[in-house]
Amino acid sequence: MEHVVLKEFENMIGSRLLTEIDDRTSYGYDGSFGQYIPDCVAQVMSTEEVQRIMEIADQHEIPVCARGASTSLSGGPLPVHGGIVLDFSQWDTKLEIYPDDLIMKVSPGVRTGDIHELAEAHNLMYPPDPSSSSICTIGGNLAENAGGPRGVKYGVTKDFVIGLEIVTADGKVLRTGGSTVKNVTGYDLTKLIVGSEGTLAVITEATLRLIPKPSDTRTAMIIFEDLYTAGKSISKILTSGVRPSKMEILDHNAINKVEDYAGLDLPREAAAIILVEVDGDPDVLVKELRIVEKALSEIGVENVQVASDKEEEARLWQVRKLVSPAVVSSGYTKISEDATVPLSRIPDMFRKIDEIKKKYDLNIVVFGHAGDGNLHPTINTNMRDPEEVERVEQAVEEIFNYAIELGGTLSGEHGIGTMKKAFLVREMGEEGVEFQKAIKRALDPKNILNPGKIFPEKGEKRLVLRND
Amino acid sequence: MEHVVLKEFENMIGSRLLTEIDDRTSYGYDGSFGQYIPDCVAQVMSTEEVQRIMEIADQHEIPVCARGASTSLSGGPLPVHGGIVLDFSQWDTKLEIYPDDLIMKVSPGVRTGDIHELAEAHNLMYPPDPSSSSICTIGGNLAENAGGPRGVKYGVTKDFVIGLEIVTADGKVLRTGGSTVKNVTGYDLTKLIVGSEGTLAVITEATLRLIPKPSDTRTAMIIFEDLYTAGKSISKILTSGVRPSKMEILDHNAINKVEDYAGLDLPREAAAIILVEVDGDPDVLVKELRIVEKALSEIGVENVQVASDKEEEARLWQVRKLVSPAVVSSGYTKISEDATVPLSRIPDMFRKIDEIKKKYDLNIVVFGHAGDGNLHPTINTNMRDPEEVERVEQAVEEIFNYAIELGGTLSGEHGIGTMKKAFLVREMGEEGVEFQKAIKRALDPKNILNPGKIFPEKGEKRLVLRND
Missing domain, CATH: 3.30.70.2740 (Alpha-Beta Plaits)
Known part of the structure; x- marks a missing residue:
């Protein structure tokens, strides 16, 4: 990157521009593979800063990669073509709830867990709950359309975003959607941008919708002697008439990894376990789990253990949370x-x-x-x-x-x-990818927004497991 | 349209190409205003036919307007620049349910009401329920992202579409999404195309997701003496912890129009009524309506009448369905x-x-x-x-x-x-419209897909109430 450009960035944000190799190196990785060193890092704190940086990046054709807490498992925030990394993790200043509208407005650096907490303090719920929610930022969730266990009943990040403020590749600030759940005015840019991995625009604010927090939850662990039956049970439960709020599976290996790691008294011999949570009025939850049990007994599955209290329920969900750390360890x-x-x-x-x-x-x-x-x-x-x-x-x-x-x-x-x-x-198919690329070219003609993502580059045929 | 082109269409679909003025005239209107005569109408019955027609249209730059039952209230299917109307209403041949996957695959001409019926026969539900569901087609619902009363709990058409088959402006057949609820592979073309009013591609098949049918419903009518309090009650109900499955309002005029029209013993003096439905386990519904009553009593609203049986419940929802016919009459x-x-x-x-x-x-x-x-x-x-x-x-x-x-x-x-x-x-804003137009130009460079929709043409400043 030219010195004059760096100087321009520095004049704008001072010490929040990082150019030392140590700093840049630490912005070169995420939860996947590969290490790519950006030319500089800007710890942005406002829409105006992002706008001005995009104008300069547009003028000089500099790659721009937005980054939150970088828990991504797919390489989303990696600066594979160098350029500038926009570090949004410091910009957590806006976290506003409007309970009567059932919405929240947030800046990109807000931690997803803080969104959950604020919603719950108002007896509301923001359902998307990626496993990394205690450390990840909403900006990253928006870029990748993060999911999580509650997806089965409530959907994923995209289903709870009703409006965005974005900065375009050429540095314009736009608003998409608004503060209403229903909106069919023009194309649905909100749902196009969420999940586009920072390749179509940079998100600087989001309006999230909330729902009433279910009054209670109840969890059962189902233990299987063979994996095939465990697989079959999934459709069986989902067609029983009950809508579980979570339904997670661990195979034999996953169970044993967790057991080795944390010793939670899990059935080491089992081929698989399925954890099923139902949520809603407490009077109905027991009844719903009975319906699930009955449906399963029709296919010969009898080993259903309902958590007897909140402590046991928390322990079961701890099991699921520990799979990744256990595998890593x-x-x-x-x-x-x-x-x-x-x-x-x-x-x-x-x-x-x-x-x-x-x-x-x-x-x-x-x-x-x-x-x-x-x-x-x-x-x-x-x-x-x-x-x-x-x-x-x-x-x-x-x-x-x-x-x-x-x-x-x-x-x-x-x-x-x-x-x-x-x-x-x-x-x-080739034609499907071309259709998508046409959108990318139309909105980012200079290919400066997170280049090298989603679309294969010439000759790429393999997983990126090594950066060589 | 040139005779040679008409001939080409006719060779393809024979008597399903309509060119007589009487026929063309009847395809010139919808549920909004204006009357525009297309050059011809093709009653398409397969993806191949649509693909071939799009190739010819692309070659000759002929406007193409897709049309279902034309219940649109916004002019979506009107052939404002002439060209060819693709009548999808006859193509109702595919209506396949996969209950274990909780999905359905449908051709564009399938009646929305038939989708509801088939889902319910499997104890499942397709929630979007526009008021015209007994006559409208899924193709039109997809084009306009139709809503309906169940939106408050379940969302709109877009929230239940997980995959599409589309034909592009230059006659290519693509698939978007798939048969899974979660999918973050590339841009979300499914949610971009649904609601794009036929301006980005022509939809030839959709994969819909279904949910378990709630086991019961219960409805209350709340009667208000002033409209302002009725308005305030809406947030009050939605933040009470209960998630209504429907919540509809009629003001004094609407109540009286329906009463004049059908004589259903409605409170003619009321400033407004709100109808609230809750769904789920029957044991909980009564309790939920009591929570609603309690929340409303905190703001002085006391007149809540819970339907005592299914007959009364049906009558209340009939009231809502009759507003439009009553106004028309x-x-x-x-x-x-x-x-x-x-x-x-x-x-x-x-x-x-x-x-x-x-x-x-x-x-x-x-x-x-x-x-x-x-x-x-x-x-x-x-x-x-x-x-x-x-x-x-x-x-x-x-x-x-x-x-x-x-x-x-x-x-x-x-x-x-x-x-x-x-x-x-x-x-x-101008820049927001430009951003949207960039997508339109990228996917339909010749502007042949439903031209004259969504984007204002030069100098347009008014509602289209008259075609002059």
Whole structure:
């Protein structure tokens, strides 16, 4: 980056412009792979700053990558072509609730957990709850359209965003949507920008919608002797008439990783467990779990353990939260996949992953949001062993191909980022990718907004597991 | 249209190409205003036919307007620049349910009511329920992102579409989304195309998601002595902790129109009534309505009448369904508006509409989806009286301006179509409209997909109340 440009940035934001190599290095990674050093980092604190930076970036064709807490598992915020990183993590100044309108307005650096807390203090709920909610920012959730366990009943981030303030590639400030849940005036830019991974515009404010907080929850753990039956149970529960608020699955490996890590008295022998939460009026919850039990007994599933109190319920959800840390703690590198399939095909997907695990002799843990068909086959691997990495590449490719074959998708909630872009054409076809690129070119003709994401670059055919 | 082109169409679909003036005339209107005669009409029955027609249209730059049952209130399907109308109403051949995946696949001509019936036969529910559901087609619902009373709890059409098959402006067939609820692979074309009023692509198939059908419903009618308190009650109910599945309002005029029309023993003196439905487990519904009653009594509202049986409940919802027919039957032309405001501003909007009614001496009936802030101020007017039409124009303009001032929108569920395009800039600003137009130009560079919709044409400043 030219010195004169850096000077211009520095004049604007002073010491919030970081140019030292140590600082820049620490902005070069996220929760996925690869390390890319940006030319500079701007810790932005206002729409005006973002606007002015975009004007300069437009003029000099400088890549701009927005970044929150960088918990991304798909490489979303990585500055793969250098340029400037906009660090939004400091800009947490706006967190306003309007309880009578059931909405909240937030700046991009607000922590998702703080949004939950404020909503709950007003007896309201912001349902999206990615596992990283205690550290991630809403800006990152918006960029990647983050999900979480409550997706099965309530939907994902996009379903709770009704308005945005954005800065365009050429530095214009626009508002999309508004403060109403219903809005059909023009194209739905809000839902186009959310989940576009920072490639179409930079988000500087969001209006979120809230719902009344359910008065209670109740959780059951269902224990399975075989994985196929566990898969079949998912559709069975979802067609029983009950709408679970969470429905998560852990396979045998995931159970044992958690048990090794935290010793929570889990059934180590089980092929899988499913955790089901129902929410709403306390009088109905017991009845709803009985309906679930009855539906399951029709397919021979009898081992259903309902948490007897809040403490036990909290312990069960702790199990789910601990899967990722447990896998990480086992030492090797964790590669989290995100393949998502139609509900009735979950048993097939489980069977396939089991085959792949054996075929490539890999350590694969499967868990995920069962009620959405959103599985996280997670591979523990030694990145220093090129032969093993090769097997990982092939295994992941087979998982992707099979998910697509089943009518599913590469990514349910993590995004494409750098990690999966080589596979985009396989899901959408050349013409589908071209249709998407036409939108990208129209809104960012100089390709300065988070370049190198979503769309494969020439010749890219593989997962980005190494930065070389 | 050149004879050779007509011949080409005819060779493809034979007698399903309509070219006689009588036929063409009957395809020139919808539920709004204006009459525009297309050059021809193709009753399409397959993706291949649509694809071939789009190729020819692209080659000859012929405007293409997709059309379902044409119940649109905003002019969406009107062929304002002539060209070819694609009549999808005959193509109702695909109506497939996959209960274990909680999805349905439908061709564009399927009647929305048939989707409801099939879902319910499997103890499932497709929540979007526009008032015209007994006659409208899913294709039209998709184009305009139709809403309906259940929006308050479940959302609108877009929230239940997870995949599309589309034909692009240059005749390519693409699939967007898929068969999974979660999908963050690339840009969300599904949610961009739904609600884009046929201006970005032609939809040839949709995959809809379904949810378990709630086991029961219960309805209360709340009677108000003043409209302002009725408005205030809306936020009060929605923050009581209960999530109503429907919440509709009728003002004094609406009540009396229905009473004149159908004699349903409504409280003619009331300033307004609100109908509230809750759904779910029967044991909880009574309790929930008591919570609503308690919340309302805190602001002095005491007249809450809970329907004692299914018959009475059906009668109450009949009241809501009859507002439009009652207004139509009163003889003059009905102009239905669709302004939507944040929940806490509904009382202000009611007050403003009352002022406008007096100021312009107009017959305005107000009803609508109270729980979404989505009001339908509906004007009865004599279109042959130019002086009155002038007053209507001014009144509607004031309603729009005030909705925008309150943080609301021009249209909550009817769409922009021809009717409201002159006001688009007011809501989005010039730069916001330009951003949207960039998408339109990128995906339809020759402007052949439903031209003359959404975006104002040069010099357009008014409602399209007359085609002159």
